[in-house]
Amino acid sequence: MNLRKVRTVGELQNLRLRLQSSPRTRRLVSLSTASCGRASGALEVARALEAEIKRRGLEETVELRLTGCHGFCQLEPDLIIFPEKIFYPNLVPKKIPLLVEETLVGGRLVPELAFSPGPGQGMCAVLEELPFLRKQVRWLLERHLTLDPDSLDSYLEQDGFLALEKVLSGLSPEEVINLVLASGLRGRGGAGFPTGLKWRLAREAGGEDKYTICNGDEGDPGAYMDRGLLESNPFSVIEGMIIGGYAVGAAKGFIYIRQEYPLAIERLERALEKARAAGLLGKNILGTDFSFELELVRGAGAFVSGEETALIASIEGRRAFPRQRPPFPVVRGLWGRPTVINNVETWANVPLVLQRGPAWFSRVGTSGSKGTKIFSLVGKVRYTGLVEVPFGLTLGEVIDEVGGGAEPGRQIKAVQTGGPSGGCLPASLFQLPLDYESLQQAGSIMGSGGMIVIDESTCLVDLILYFLRFAREESCGQCAPCRLGTRQMVRLLEKITRGEGQLEDLELLQKIGWTMREASLCGLGRTAANPVLSALRHFRQELEKHVLDKECPAGVCRGLISYQIEKERCSGCQRCLESCPVKAIAMADDGYPQIDQKLCTRCGLCQAACPPDFSAIDKINRKETGSSAGARGE
Numbered sequence: 053m054n055l056r057k058v059r060t061v062g063e064l065q066n067l068r069l070r071l072q073s074s075p076r077t078r079r080l081v082s083l084s085t086a087s088c089g090r091a092s093g094a095l096e097v098a099r100a101l102e103a104e105i106k107r108r109g110l111e112e113t114v115e116l117r118l119t120g121c122h123g124f125c126q127l128e129p130d131l132i133i134f135p136e137k138i139f140y141p142n143l144v145p146k147k148i149p150l151l152v153e154e155t156l157v158g159g160r161l162v163p164e165l166a167f168s169p170g171p172g173q174g175m176c177a178v179l180e181e182l183p184f185l186r187k188q189v190r191w192l193l194e195r196h197l198t199l200d201p202d203s204l205d206s207y208l209e210q211d212g213f214l215a216l217e218k219v220l221s222g223l224s225p226e227e228v229i230n231l232v233l234a235s236g237l238r239g240r241g242g243a244g245f246p247t248g249l250k251w252r253l254a255r256e257a258g259g260e261d262k263y264t265i266c267n268g269d270e271g272d273p274g275a276y277m278d279r280g281l282l283e284s285n286p287f288s289v290i291e292g293m294i295i296g297g298y299a300v301g302a303a304k305g306f307i308y309i310r311q312e313y314p315l316a317i318e319r320l321e322r323a324l325e326k327a328r329a330a331g332l333l334g335k336n337i338l339g340t341d342f343s344f345e346l347e348l349v350r351g352a353g354a355f356v357s358g359e360e361t362a363l364i365a366s367i368e369g370r371r372a373f374p375r376q377r378p379p380f381p382v383v384r385g386l387w388g389r390p391t392v393i394n395n396v397e398t399w400a401n402v403p404l405v406l407q408r409g410p411a412w413f414s415r416v417g418t419s420g421s422k423g424t425k426i427f428s429l430v431g432k433v434r435y436t437g438l439v440e441v442p443f444g445l446t447l448g449e450v451i452d453e454v455g456g457g458a459e460p461g462r463q464i465k466a467v468q469t470g471g472p473s474g475g476c477l478p479a480s481l482f483q484l485p486l487d488y489e490s491l492q493q494a495g496s497i498m499g500s501g502g503m504i505v506i507d508e509s510t511c512l513v514d515l516i517l518y519f520l521r522f523a524r525e526e527s528c529g530q531c532a533p534c535r536l537g538t539r540q541m542v543r544l545l546e547k548i549t550r551g552e553g554q555l556e557d558l559e560l561l562q563k564i565g566w567t568m569r570e571a572s573l574c575g576l577g578r579t580a581a582n583p584v585l586s587a588l589r590h591f592r593q594e595l596e597k598h599v600l601d602k603e604c605p606a607g608v609c610r611g612l613i614s615y616q617i618e619k620e621r622c623s624g625c626q627r628c629l630e631s632c633p634v635k636a637i638a639m640a641d642d643g644y645p646q647i648d649q650k651l652c653t654r655c656g657l658c659q660a661a662c663p664p665d666f667s668a669i670d671k672i673n674r675k676e677t678g679s680s681a682g683a684r685g686e
Contacts, residue, residue: 057331060339061221068208078115079156080134082198086121086283087276087315088437093144094129100145104152114156120201120284120319123193124184125437127167132197137179140165169434169456184435186453189416189424192400193440196284201319204326207287213332215406216291219298220340225255228299232402235410236422241267241358241395242470242499242575244421244488247402250392253382254300257390262302264293265386265393267363268309268316271355272471273522275428275502278396280438282309282316285400286323290346292402294332297344300392305344308363310351320348355472355526359574360385360393362528373528374574395500397426417443421487425498429455431505432462441486448482451505458507466506466591470499472519473579475586476512495586497579511608512591513598516583517545523580534577537568541584550611551674553599562588603673610654614674619644621668628669631661 058064083101085094101116124130127141131151138155140162147165154160166175169183176182179197200206207213219228233248254262266289270278282289293305309317324346327333335343354372356362362372364386385391401423405413414422421443427450430436434456441450447467451457458464468476475496477484484490488498506515524538541564544557565581565588572578587595597603604612617628617637622644629637629645636651637658647658659669 057329058338059331061217064213064217064338068211068214071205071209078113080198081114081116081156082119082122082132082134083116084120084122084124084128084130085118086280087313088121088125089129090315092128092142096145097129097131097143097148100148101152104148105156108152108157110152110156117198117200119199120196121193121280121438122197123190123280123438123440124182124435126435127437132179134198138177139167139179139182141167170460183456184437184439184454187445187449188440188454189442190440191404191424192281192285192288192397192426193438195288196280199285201284201286202322204287204323204330207285211407212287212403213291215403216294216332217338218406219295220338220342225299225301228295228406229255231410232299232405235405235413236417236420237398237401237405237413238421238488239394240397240401240425240500242497244498247394247398250382250394251296251299253380254302254390254392257383259389260301261387261389262300263386263389263391264296264300264302264305265360265363265367265391266293266305266307266309266399267358267360267393267395268307268313269351269358269363270313270396270500271310271353271358271526272500272502273519274430274504275471275500277426277428277438277501279313279316281396281400281426282313282320286316286320287327288400288403289320289396290323290327290333292399293346294337294344295402295406296392296394296399298342300390302392303343303345305346306349306367306386307346308349308351308357308367310353310357312353317348317350324348354528355522356528356574356576359576362574363393364391373530374576376573397501418485418487420489425486425501427501427503429503429505431467431503432459432464432507432510433457433505434459443487444485446482447477447484447486450486450503451482455505462507462509464505464507465510466512468496468504468506468515468583469502470497470579470582471502472522473497473576473582474499474502475582476506476516476590477586478590481590495582495589497582509606509608511604511606512587512594513545513549513604514606514608516587517542517549519583520545520580523576527576527580528574531571531573531577533568533571534573534580537564537572537577538580540564541581545584548595548598549604549609551598551602551609552611555596555599558588558592558595558599607671607673612674613654613671614649615647615652615654615656615658616670616672617645617647618668618670621666623663623666623668625663625666627661627663628658631657633657 129143130141154162161177166177168175229251237247238244268278349367351357357366357372359374362374366372381391424440424442426440429439439454466476466478520541527534529535565585568581569578636648637645640646662669
């Protein structure tokens, strides 16, 4: 496309039809090149593919398309060959000549390049055979398989801007809002507020100047749903925001994205430039009297900026401090004007609702949670990545069928949902349906979609300590319940991991958590205690084990473990001596190494260095060392 300005709805219609009717003369090879893929060497694989295709003279018959995230992050970089949907994961440049020779030239599968779920389970040669896709409903992620994120033509070929075309062909703003309300679309950023209701409140608020904001400040550890969408299909977010601006009566919107997402920023900037050049942003869009502009704002990376009033302050050029609500942003938001804030995934869903209708959208999900939700599935499961599942699917179905269950030889004991402000739910609750209310009642939250799976090798105390340290560092410090509460919780949890905890500490943690939930200024403070409160509710026995028995069942808390060399298995190779950073290991008079427990920091490097044929170093609970521990000065 030469980015000639599209002046009317009819011209946009004709352009899309022309692109969709163009004959496909080349075979499509789709290579994932979002951040996950690039970190795994996707650009090196792309260069090898380009060189091999050119060397073979296949330019006229093969199109290599660099797409965004396919969702199979553990298998990056992956490649899909259409129309057969042949799937090759974990590619490296040296395998490309074989792939091109056998599959692109010879039309044959390469078994050694195909995905295999495990020994004796055969190979999954085509996309639909992947166990990772079981139970998924990929309304948003499916488009990433073939979409060129830098090409407006590519987006138009996939019915891009068809929803905007329908809106500007005769729907009033009130009709658009009613359609979004009827679909049951709720905010995908955490709270789950009905999107259409938020739009209606903003439209009914007084004043002429109104704004829309896309909250792309995704700061949850281990979560990258928004980044995946922005890197893979930025035009869908742009289209959703244009429609939202039309519905609420806004002439300008802002996309707020954290600076740590350079590829997403780069692709979004190019998409905005192309949409503007094509006449889809700016004055009198598609020949109507509707004008709308979008501006990209880069955030500094503070977690609290994800709170909507803090985000507004940041856009205004002030420090990202939350403020008291009400008034809510739909009444008084950016520069005191009515403002609609939705997250990336919400805006990306808007074109689907308008394009296919509210009845189509609401047919999937539960009575209170409609459509699909993208989760960042990470942790102790066989398959990790971005998954899109219908609301109502159970936690167990996502973990066992989509994620493939526990890693070999392990047993899953919990899942943490909702990011650092979420809760830990035990395996006994894995029949819980994924919807906003069910997770909240169980002591967790939906959040933006983080899902961390935990097995028996993970210590719950250590995990919730990690999240509380994160919340402590990211607290803005304005209100005492959050500023002091996170600090005191960290102090108490650290005390427990050192083996100095008492039962009274657990009760104090509970009281602090309740106080933070009821008295904190913003959502960060009100939910920061969720990991602790859910652990006290569902894993109290593990906490009491640390407090009463001074034991860490997972063998993680350094204050409760020791490393011990078993002479019967020791070969005397002295690798443990060489690996110890604090020189806590020395040769004893009997010719075997011995660990000085006073100097040992419990880093575990000695155990890692011990040859697996001997495995002479054991990690044990310090309580088991008995009198020998006392003799060493413990």
